Ligand SMILES: [Fe+2]
């Protein structure tokens with residue numbers, strides 16, 4: 001394989017589909033405690049909200065964005081789709097606080113599962129998007145040297161597989177007290193990993209390595225379905241795995257069950273380019289690889305190019321800048337409806353068609 005010309009530092013954002021912006025705002029901002037970084041509209045469809053949630057003024061890697069499409073039908077995750085989005089948390093203790101906070105709010109939670117590399121709890125947002133909260137560690141070096149990740153196929157030990165688990169103990173584990181506020185130790189740390197489904201692992205591997213410069217950091221099996229291969233790619237320099245960069249895929253070879261976009265599904269996944277120059281180099285690189293890539297699109301807070309992974313997942317490369325403080329003060333991000341200059345003339349019509357958000 002030819003060495004990649006470019007490598008991404010990881011995810012910029014993930015964009016999902018909501019049918020109800022006020023409900024999505026209540027779930028992600030009030031329940032999960034993730035600040036709203038921007039309240040705007042879909043630039044390609046200005047009658048619909050586009051909400052951006054994220055930390056530190058909308059730092060790449062922490063950004064979760066939603067198109068609001070009230071009348072869209074429920075989608076489904078299968079080949080070419082995202083199965084779930086994992087958000088990071090510092091410790092297993094904080095993870096149990098999340099389990100208690102979510103279950104007390106009426107959100108069913110499963111786990112914590114010991115995945116070896118991290119511990120995981122699972123739940124869904126109000127539209128059905130599967131979410132995970134995963135602990136920061138212990139990391140990928142528990143069963144391979146940190147300097148040689150992803151070289152060998154790792155078979156998970158039986159106690160991490162369904163028949164070896166203490167299911168009753170897992171179900172009963174929770175924080176002993178109610179958790180009415182999101183405390184500092186519980187802060188969600190942005191995208192921990194994104195897991196999708198491919199029908200051709202070798203083709204996906206070649207694509208993510210060549211097109212995006214990601215590297216394999218783990219070859220293992222799905223611990224809920226031990227016949228399914230599960231590979232992890234990330235920004236890995238041979239020593240360290242970069243934060244907010246792990247893409248993982250379940251392999252369903254020869255499956256003809258394809259993902260259907262829609263409510264409760266991921267619309268696309270965006271990776272980072274440092275600046276316009278790097279993005280332009282990336283566009284050339286993708287064209288050279290024969291990937292059909294869009295022209296550069298102005299997204300006000302960043303610039304974007306779009307293309308598809310071989311199994312159909314829509315991908316984007318977005319620039320780190322200029323960022324979310326370009327059209328409102330950094331202290332009050334997300335408080336006013338912001339429109340790009342070319343839509344300002346239509347503001348009253350656009351505002352009239354949107355349900356106001358708190
Ligand atoms: Fe996961």
Ligand SMILES: [Fe+2]
Nearest residue numbers: 015268270316
């Ligand atoms: Fe995007």
